[in-house]
Amino acid sequence: MKTEHISSAFDADLEHIQALMLRMGGLVETALHDAMTALQQGDLELAERVKAGDRVIDDLELEIGAEVERVIALRAPTAGDLRTVLSVLTMASTLERCGDYARNMAKRMRVLEQFRYASTLNGTLRRMSRVVESMLADALDAYVSRDLDKARDVIDRDLEVDQLYNSLFRELLTHMMEDPRTIAPAMHLHFIAKNIERVGDHATNLSEQAIYLVTGERPDDARPKQDVTSLNLSDLRDG
Amino acid sequence: MKTEHISSAFDADLEHIQALMLRMGGLVETALHDAMTALQQGDLELAERVKAGDRVIDDLELEIGAEVERVIALRAPTAGDLRTVLSVLTMASTLERCGDYARNMAKRMRVLEQFRYASTLNGTLRRMSRVVESMLADALDAYVSRDLDKARDVIDRDLEVDQLYNSLFRELLTHMMEDPRTIAPAMHLHFIAKNIERVGDHATNLSEQAIYLVTGERPDDARPKQDVTSLNLSDLRDG
Numbered sequence: 001m002k003t004e005h006i007s008s009a010f011d012a013d014l015e016h017i018q019a020l021m022l023r024m025g026g027l028v029e030t031a032l033h034d035a036m037t038a039l040q041q042g043d044l045e046l047a048e049r050v051k052a053g054d055r056v057i058d059d060l061e062l063e064i065g066a067e068v069e070r071v072i073a074l075r076a077p078t079a080g081d082l083r084t085v086l087s088v089l090t091m092a093s094t095l096e097r098c099g100d101y102a103r104n105m106a107k108r109m110r111v112l113e114q115f116r117y118a119s120t121l122n123g124t125l126r127r128m129s130r131v132v133e134s135m136l137a138d139a140l141d142a143y144v145s146r147d148l149d150k151a152r153d154v155i156d157r158d159l160e161v162d163q164l165y166n167s168l169f170r171e172l173l174t175h176m177m178e179d180p181r182t183i184a185p186a187m188h189l190h191f192i193a194k195n196i197e198r199v200g201d202h203a204t205n206l207s208e209q210a211i212y213l214v215t216g217e218r219p220d221d222a223r224p225k226q227d228v229t230s231l232n233l234s235d236l237r238d239g
Numbered sequence: 240m241k242t243e244h245i246s247s248a249f250d251a252d253l254e255h256i257q258a259l260m261l262r263m264g265g266l267v268e269t270a271l272h273d274a275m276t277a278l279q280q281g282d283l284e285l286a287e288r289v290k291a292g293d294r295v296i297d298d299l300e301l302e303i304g305a306e307v308e309r310v311i312a313l314r315a316p317t318a319g320d321l322r323t324v325l326s327v328l329t330m331a332s333t334l335e336r337c338g339d340y341a342r343n344m345a346k347r348m349r350v351l352e353q354f355r356y357a358s359t360l361n362g363t364l365r366r367m368s369r370v371v372e373s374m375l376a377d378a379l380d381a382y383v384s385r386d387l388d389k390a391r392d393v394i395d396r397d398l399e400v401d402q403l404y405n406s407l408f409r410e411l412l413t414h415m416m417e418d419p420r421t422i423a424p425a426m427h428l429h430f431i432a433k434n435i436e437r438v439g440d441h442a443t444n445l446s447e448q449a450i451y452l453v454t455g456e457r458p459d460d461a462r463p464k465q466d467v468t469s470l471n472l473s474d475l476r477d478g
Contacts, residue, residue: 068325076315086304086325
C-alpha cells in the first residue's frame with residue numbers, strides 16, 4: 001500500500017522524520033519502564049532521571065515539528081505524502097503527552113515509597129505497564145511498516161489494559177475503606193494507574209492513525225471502551 | 240506582527256480554518272460549562288447531551304485536518320504562513336482532548352449525583368471551571384488576534400487553577416479520611432478536578448503556541464508549575 005512519492009529526496013526526508021519519531025517513541029517506552037521500576041524498587045534516583053529525561057522527549061517533538069515544516073516548504077508534497085507527513089505531527093504530540101505521563105508517575109515516587117502496602121499492587125501495575133509499553137512499540141512499528149494486522153492487534157490489547165485498570169481501581173477502593181492511612185498513597189497509585197491507562201489509549205490512537213493512513217478509514221467508532229469505573233460503583237460505595 | 244501572505248485566497252482559507260477552530264473552541268467551552276452545571280444540579284439529561292455532543296467536536300477536528308491538508312496542497316504556503324496553518328493542527332488536537340475531558344466529567348455524574356456531600360465542594364470546582372473556561376476563550380482569542388498580553392495573562396491565570404486544585408485535593412483527602420463512605424465519590428470528584436486542571440494546562444499550551452507564532456520563542460521554560468499534591472502529603476497522610 002505504498003503511496004507514490006514525488007521524489008526520492010522526499011523519501012529520505014520522510015525516513016529521517018520517522019526515525020526521529022521512533023527515537024522519541026523509544027525514549028517514551030524507556031521512561032515508562034523506568035518510572036515503573038523506580039516505583040517498584042523505591043529508586044528515587046531513577047525517578048529523577050525519568051523527570052530530567054522528559055526534556056529530551058519534548059525537544060524531539062519540537063525538532064520533528066521543525067522538520068515537518070522544512071519538508072513541506074521544500075518538497076511541497078501532496079495527497080498521500082502530505083497526509084503522511086502531517087500525521088507525524090499529531091503522533092509526535094501524542095508521544096509527548098505519553099512522556100508527560102511517565103514524568104508525572106516519576107514525580108509521585110517520593111510520596112509512595114514510604115508506603116509498604118503499595119508493593120502488593122505493583123503486580124497489577126507492572127503488568128499494565130508492560131502491556132502498554134509493548135502497545136506503544138507495536139503501534140509505531142505498525143505505522144512505519146503500514147502493518148494493518150499489527151495495528152488492529154494493538155487496539156485489541158487495550159481491552160486488557162482497561163480490565164487491569166478496573167480491577168486495580170476496585171482493589172484500591174477496598175484498601176482505602178479498610179485502612180484510611182492508605183488513602184493518600186492510594187490516590188497517587190490511582191493516578192499512576194490512570195496515566196498508564198491513558199498511554200494505552202494513546203497507543204490505540206497511534207494505531208488508528210496508522211490504519212487511517214493505509215485504508216483512509218477511521219476505526220474510532222468500533223473501538224470498545226472499557227473503563228467502567230464511572231458506572232459500577234454502587235456495590236462498592238458503602239464498603 | 241502580520242506575516243506576509245502569498246495570496247488573499249490563502250487569507251480567506253486561513254480565516255475559514257480559524258473560524259472552524261473557534262467554533263470548536265466554543266463547543267468545548269460549552270461542554271465544560273454544561274458538564275459542571277450537570278454536576279452541580281444533578282442534571283443527568285444535560286450530562287447525556289454533553290456526552291453526545293463530543294462527537295461534533297471530534298468531527299470538527301477531522302474537518303480542520305482535512306482543510307489544513309487541502310490548503311497546504313493548494314496554496315503551498317511557506318515560512319510564517321505554513322507555521323500558522325500547521326499550528327492549527329496541534330491546537331485542534333488539544334481542543335479535542337479538552338472535549339474528551341468534558342465528556343469524561345459528564346460520564347461521572349451518575350455516580351456523583353447520589354452523594355449530597357459533593358455539593359459542598361461544588362464551589363471550588365465551579366470556580367476552577369469558570370477560570371478554565373475563560374482561559375480557553377482568551378487563549379483562542381489571543382491566537383487569532385496575535386495578542387501577546389492576553390496570551391501571557393492566560394498563562395498567569397493557570398496558577399490560580401493549580402492553587403484551587405491543590406486546595407480541593409486536600410479537602411477531598413480530609414473528607415475521605417473522616418468518612419470512608421465518601422471515598423468512592425471523592426475519587427470521582429478528584430478526577431473531575433484533575434480534568435479541569437488539565438484543561439487549564441491545555442489553555443496554557445494554546446497560549447504558548449500563540450506566543451510562539453508571534454515571537455518565535457517558546458515560553459515553556461518559564462512556566463510555573465503548581466500542582467504540588469505529589470510533594471506535600473506528609474502532613475496529611477495520618478489524617
